[in-house]
Amino acid sequence: MASIGAIILAAGMSRRMGFPKLLADFNGKPLFRYAVETAVQSALQPIVLVGGERVNALRQLTCDLPMVQVIDNPEYSKGMASSLKLGIAKVTGRVDGAMIFLADQPLVPGEVISELIKQYKSARNQGIQIIRPNYNGMLGHPVLFDSRLFKAFHQINGDEGGRSIVSNHNDKLLIVNFKNPYWGADVDTPEDLVKLKNIRP
Numbered sequence: 001m002a003s004i005g006a007i008i009l010a011a012g013m014s015r016r017m018g019f020p021k022l023l024a025d026f027n028g029k030p031l032f033r034y035a036v037e038t039a040v041q042s043a044l045q046p047i048v049l050v051g052g053e054r055v056n057a058l059r060q061l062t063c064d065l066p067m068v069q070v071i072d073n074p075e076y077s078k079g080m081a082s083s084l085k086l087g088i089a090k091v092t093g094r095v096d097g098a099m100i101f102l103a104d105q106p107l108v109p110g111e112v113i114s115e116l117i118k119q120y121k122s123a124r125n126q127g128i129q130i131i132r133p134n135y136n137g138m139l140g141h142p143v144l145f146d147s148r149l150f151k152a153f154h155q156i157n158g159d160e161g162g163r164s165i166v167s168n169h170n171d172k173l174l175i176v177n178f179k180n181p182y183w184g185a186d187v188d189t190p191e192d193l194v195k196l197k198n199i200r201p
Contacts, residue, residue, distance in 0.1 A: 002121050004144065005095040006039035007087030008032075010103035011052030011076035020054055021187055022103050023061070027197055030061055031187060034106035036068055042113040044099060048090045050083040052076025079159035088153045097124075098150075100162060101142045104187045107199065108142065112183060116144050119176050129172040130165075133184065139175070140184030146172075 010022050010032050022032040032049075039047045047068045051058040055072045062068045071090060075082040084100065091098050097120060099113065112133055120131045129146035132139060143162060149172075152165045166173060182199050186192070 002096040002117075002124065003094075004044050004117055004120075005091040005098045006042075006044040006047045006101060006142075007084070007091065007098050008035050008039060008047070008049045008101040008103050009080060009083050009087070010035075010058060011050050011055075011073045011083045012080075012104070020057075021193070023054060023057055024187075024193060026106050026187075026193065031106055031193075032058065032103040033061065035101045035103045035108065036062060036065065038108055038110055038113060039099070039101060040065060040067060042110050042117075044113070046091060046094060048087045049103075050087050052083070079157070080161045081153075081156040081158055084156065084161060085153055088150050092147070092150050095147060097144055097146045099142045099144045102186060105141060105184065106187070107183050107185055107196065109183060112178060113142070115178075116142070116176055119174060120144050120146075123174050127172055128174045130169060131174050131176060132166070134175050134177045135184035136179055136181035138181065138184055 024031050036049060049058060049068055049070045050073050051070055052073050059070045062070060071086055073083045073086050116131045124146060129149050131144040149165060156164060185196055
């Protein structure tokens with residue numbers, strides 16, 4: 001059985017939002033809690049939540065979830081790559097693969113996680129090392145990376161995330177299709193927050 005961990009990226013600076021979006025109320029919970037709870041309910045382990053400027057608030061708001069390890073990225077202003085590197089370092093040697101979540105995507109359901117893991121377990125022996133969802137024509141998150149690719153994260157910089165790793169290993173990529181376009185929606189603006197509150201996964 002392959003062991004899968006979770007890295008949840010929650011160190012963004014909310015430039016387009018104008019206020020700390022990950023702490024914003026979304027149907028009664030802080031926005032970031034949805035990705036965290038999906039990872040917990042999917043039995044991913046370890047679960048690493050990477051925070052930045054408001055890491056202490058993330059710790060306080062996850063104190064009821066002892067299985068979630070909140071880590072501080074003091075270089076959060078340098079972009080997503082700095083958070084990814086920290087998260088990957090925390091799970092290296094502990095898992096066969098890691099699923100990368102974005103904390104501003106509250107509508108990803110557990111069935112997406114279970115299907116990505118199912119496809120990974122059946123395809124990894126055929127050389128597949130990246131599993132990525134496609135939501136009705138839009139590639140999205142979470143993305144599952146096999147541990148054989150963890151070293152590649154040392155080379156990324158800025159705000160690119162894992163994009164270059166995916167493009168450099170396109171022959172090892174498997175796309176899993178889902179019909180619901182809202183599952184991959186992220187919250188970037190106050191308008192997004194209002195619109196997505198009325199949608200059920």
